[in-house]
Each structure stands twice: as C-alpha cells, then as structure tokens.
Amino acid sequence: MTRSPRRDLYAAGAAAALVTAAVLIGRYIQHMHHTLFVDWPPLLAFWDPHLGPGTPAAVLVATATVVYGPALAARLPFRALLTLAWATAMAWIWSLALIDGWHRGVARRLTTRYEYLQVIDRFHDIHAALRDFTHHILLGSPDHWPAHVAGHPPGATLTFVLLDRIGLRGGGWAGAWCITVGAAACVAVLVTIRALADERRARHAAPFLVLAPAAVWMGTSADAYFAAVAAWAVALLALAVTRRSWGWAWGSGLLFGLTCYLSYGLTLVALIGAAVLVLGRRELRERPAVLVPLLVGAAVVPTAFTFAGFDWWEAYHLLVTRYYQGAGGIRPYGYWVWANLACAVLITGLATAAGLRRTGALLLRHRTGSRADVRLGVLVAAALAALLAADLSGMSKAETERIWLPFALWLYPACAFLPHPRAWLAAQALLALLLNHLLRTGW
Numbered sequence: 001m002t003r004s005p006r007r008d009l010y011a012a013g014a015a016a017a018l019v020t021a022a023v024l025i026g027r028y029i030q031h032m033h034h035t036l037f038v039d040w041p042p043l044l045a046f047w048d049p050h051l052g053p054g055t056p057a058a059v060l061v062a063t064a065t066v067v068y069g070p071a072l073a074a075r076l077p078f079r080a081l082l083t084l085a086w087a088t089a090m091a092w093i094w095s096l097a098l099i100d101g102w103h104r105g106v107a108r109r110l111t112t113r114y115e116y117l118q119v120i121d122r123f124h125d126i127h128a129a130l131r132d133f134t135h136h137i138l139l140g141s142p143d144h145w146p147a148h149v150a151g152h153p154p155g156a157t158l159t160f161v162l163l164d165r166i167g168l169r170g171g172g173w174a175g176a177w178c179i180t181v182g183a184a185a186c187v188a189v190l191v192t193i194r195a196l197a198d199e200r201r202a203r204h205a206a207p208f209l210v211l212a213p214a215a216v217w218m219g220t221s222a223d224a225y226f227a228a229v230a231a232w233a234v235a236l237l238a239l240a241v242t243r244r245s246w247g248w249a250w251g252s253g254l255l256f257g258l259t260c261y262l263s264y265g266l267t268l269v270a271l272i273g274a275a276v277l278v279l280g281r282r283e284l285r286e287r288p289a290v291l292v293p294l295l296v297g298a299a300v301v302p303t304a305f306t307f308a309g310f311d312w313w314e315a316y317h318l319l320v321t322r323y324y325q326g327a328g329g330i331r332p333y334g335y336w337v338w339a340n341l342a343c344a345v346l347i348t349g350l351a352t353a354a355g356l357r358r359t360g361a362l363l364l365r366h367r368t369g370s371r372a373d374v375r376l377g378v379l380v381a382a383a384l385a386a387l388l389a390a391d392l393s394g395m396s397k398a399e400t401e402r403i404w405l406p407f408a409l410w411l412y413p414a415c416a417f418l419p420h421p422r423a424w425l426a427a428q429a430l431l432a433l434l435l436n437h438l439l440r441t442g443w
Contacts, residue, residue, distance in 0.1 A: 048440040053099075054098025065210060065425065069425060078194065082191070089210045092210065093218045106220050110171050110174040116174075126158065127308055136150070155262045189412070208428065217402045240290055245290070249293040256273065261312070272382045333397060340397070
C-alpha cells in the first residue's frame with residue numbers, strides 16, 4: 001500500500017479538476033439561467049474574503065494536529081486517543097465557526113427563517129403538534145413549516161424543543177449542542193474501525209477524522225448532530241456484533257430508529273449498517289440472537305412517533321411533493337448529479353480522494369491485502385455507496401455540503417491507507433481554512 005504515490009496525486013488532481021469544472025460551469029449556468037439557487041456553485045456560499053476571532057485558533061489547531069497528530073495517535077492509549085480526538089475535533093469546529101464571529105458563525109445559524117428554532121412556540125403541545133405535523137408540509141398548506149422543519153421528520157425539531165424546555169434556549173445553546181455532539185462522531189468512527197478492522201488502522205485514521213474539512217459545515221448545522229447519532233448507531237452495532245452484547249445491540253437499534261426520525265435521507269445509513277453485519281457474519285452465526293434486541297431497539301422510536309400521531313411515510317411523500325413545488329424541482333438534475341460530487345470533494349478533501357483510490361485498488365486485489373485493510377475498505381465502500389445512492393435519488397440537489405455530512409465522515413478512514421500523513425493532513429487543513437476564510441457559507 002505504500003507504492004504509487006504518483007497515482008495518489010493523479011486522484012487528487014482529478015478531484016480538484018471536478019471541483020474546478022463544477023465552479024466554472026455552475027457560475028455560467030447561474031449567470032445565464034439563475035436555476036442553481038446558489039451564489040458560489042456548487043456551494044451555498046458567496047465570495048467574501050475575511051478574517052475573524054477564530055482565525056488564530058484555527059491556524060493553531062491545524063498546525064498542532066499536522067505536526068503532532070500522527071505521532072500522538074500512534075502512541076497514546078486508545079481511550080486517551082478517543083478523548084483527545086473529541087476535544088480536538090471540537091476545538092477545530094469551534095475555531096472555524098468563530099472565524100465568522102459568535103453571532104453569525106454560531107448563535108444565528110439555527111435561528112434563520114428556514115430553521116428549527118423558528119417553530120419552537122408551535123410545539124407547546126407536543127402531542128398535538130406531532131398529530132398535526134403532516135398538515136403543514138406542503139407549500140400551499142396553512143402556516144406551512146419552514147424549509148428545514150418540513151424537510152425532516154419531527155425528531156429533528158423536537159430536539160431543539162426539548163433543549164428549550166430544559167432552559168437551553170436560543171441559537172447559542174442550539175449551536176453548542178450541534179458542535180459538541182457532532183464532534184463526537186469522529187469517536188464513533190474510530191470505535192467502529194477498531195472493532196471491525198484493527199486498532200492500527202483506527203490510529204492512522206484518527207488525525208484525518210479530527211482535522212476534517214467538513215468541520216466548516218459542522219459548526220453550526222443540525223446535520224452535524226444527525227451525523228453523530230447515525231455514527232454512534234453504527235459504532236454500537238459494530239460493538240454488538242464483535243462483542244456479542246445485547247446491550248450494545250439494543251442501543252444501536254434505538255439510535256438507528258432515532259436516525260430515521262431526524263432525517264429521511266439517513267435511512268441510507270442502513271447500507272453502512274449492512275456492511276457491519278456482513279463483516280460480523282461469523283460472530284452472528286455463532287450468536288444470531290443478538291439481532292433480537294437490535295430489532296426491538298429499532299422499533300422504539302418509530303412506535304412512539306406513530307402512537308403520537310405522526311405518519312413517517314405520509315410525511316415523506318408530502319415532502320417529495322413539496323420538493324418539486326419549490327427550489328428542489330427547479331434546480332437542474334443534469335448539473336447537480338455530478339456537481340454534488342464536487343461538494344463531496346470539498347467536504348472530504350483531496351486526501352480522501354487519494355485514499356478512495358487506494359481503497360478501490362485494495363478491494364480489487366482483496367486476496368493479497370491484509371484482512372483488516374479489506375474490512376476497512378468494505379466499510380468505506382458502503383459509505384460511498386450510500387452517498388452515491390443519495391446523489392442519484394435526485395432528492396439531494398445542492399446543499400450537500402451539509403446534507404451529506406453523515407456519509408462523508410465514513411469516507412475519511414480511507415486516508416488511513418495513505419503514506420506521508422502529515423503532507424496530506426496539511427492539504428486537508430489548508431482546504432478548510434481557505435474555504436472558511438474566502439467564502440461566507442450558508443451553513
């Protein structure tokens with residue numbers, strides 16, 4: 001796996017070319033036809049070079065992770081590594097968010113007219129709001145929900161309603177919740193890699209998960225919170241399979257059920273979960289009963305919402321109708337079906353493109369690769385399949401820099417196959433810093 005560094009550069013160059021094409025062609029389409037509904041295609045952003053109070057901290061976190069990250073990941077006790085990874089990921093996300101300042105970068109993000117906090121007062125009676133939820137999805141319905149409330153099952157909105165109920169009111173607390181929980185997603189991925197592949201590959205992947213360019217959109221976006229819930233559902237499943245634990249299985253099922261009520265698109269996380277079951281098939285053959293608590297746990301959240309009066313399938317079909325009533329139906333599929341992949345490059349970085357090339361080569365030569373490497377490759381491939389399925393569905397036209405965070409996190413482990421990690425980490429950090437300082441992102 002240490003050979004062909006030139007091919008890694010070719011893969012990174014091809015990814016950069018894809019982004020360049022998406023920018024140039026997108027700007028032409030937007031200028032001529034105004035159908036993309038983004039100011040700096042393929043991202044929902046506009047050009048505005050700026051510095052902010054988070055700039056020194058972001059540079060410091062990036063430099064320290066590039067210089068010391070690989071060595072610390074290699075020698076720290078694994079539990080200490082997980083703690084450090086979470087803390088550093090939070091520092092990275094917070095510092096990037098604060099480049100735009102506290103108000104614009106954190107406190108206001110979840111309070112705009114599209115966001116969840118706009119409807120907190122309409123949930124004073126939660127049971128009645130859930131029972132009536134589907135009646136306000138379509139654009140023509142009375143008091144229709146804002147875009148993000150209508151675009152997600154009510155589990156997403158209820159999270160912020162409950163935060164408000166316990167006294168954590170306003171955009172600042174909502175943003176802090178998303179950053180704190182979202183940063184824990186990298187820990188879930190590391191736990192999964194260790195359980196299914198080996199600890200060595202988890203250690204190699206750790207700095208790349210911490211210094212993710214996706215952090216630009218994880219602070220502050222509710223999708224960061226969704227990504228963490230989905231990641232921990234997968235991680236607990238991996239622990240349940242490998243340790244044959246009923247408790248982990250029940251917890252995994254509970255989080256998988258919650259995931260489906262946070263975002264409709266996250267049903268595709270089932271592809272990653274299926275990969276975990278395939279990789280753990282030997283353990284499952286020895287103790288298949290572990291699937292029982294998994295299924296029981298998975299039924300808890302859907303059952304609760306159904307008895308409360310919310311119909312997931314009805315809401316989803318109404319959302320599809322709404323999607324084609326508004327911007328989603330106007331945005332051209334012919335551009336976004338490939339420009340979305342350019343967004344994926346920007347949130348995962350050129351290192352991930354090179355790592356995916358190595359992952360593909362490894363899976364093609366799986367008989368000669370190590371067992372741990374092949375198992376990690378299968379996990380990454382499942383995440384890539386979920387992302388591509390979301391892309392081809394046509395329900396993810398634009399704004400995928402935040403929507404695809406739950407899938408993008410599982411692509412970073414491909415970087416564990418790369419030699420010269422510090423050089424690739426520097427490229428990842430530079431990309432995130434440039435994006436956050438040159439653009440005003442919409443999320």
